[in-house]
Amino acid sequence: MKISDLDLSEMIDAIGLAVAPLIFKGIENDTPAHILRERARVNAEVMGRFAAVLYCGDKVGIEVVDLIAHFTAYMQVEHQHSMKRVLGPEGDMSRLR
Incomplete structure (x- = not known):
């Protein structure tokens, strides 16, 4: 089996589920929205890097820089x-209160 044999979408989903608890560790109900957005930005950066490397397939070359x-x-x-959808004025968290 090679990396190119794997389902990229399924792999990214699995990695996202594994990484998110680490990135969002310590988040509580009273965490300010700007902290949540900051963590989401970091999560996007991490997931983008994973996706770029996986998208390269079996051999990672210099093109990974542009892909990242x-x-x-x-x-x-x-x-x-x-x-x-969660934090905006009409977001789910705004409607809870």
Whole structure:
């Protein structure tokens, strides 16, 4: 079996589930929104790097540098959308109170 034989999407999901508890460790109900956003940014950076390396397949070359920038930017946008659904004025956390 080679890396290219694996399902990239499934692998990224599994890595995300393993990494998120470490990045978001210590987050409580009263944690300020800016801290949550900061942690989400770091999570996007970490996940973008994982995705870039995995996307290279069986051999990681210099193209990984551009891929890291691409995947990190993509993850940042996705995490921002998630944060807006939770933390914005109409977000889930705002409606709880």
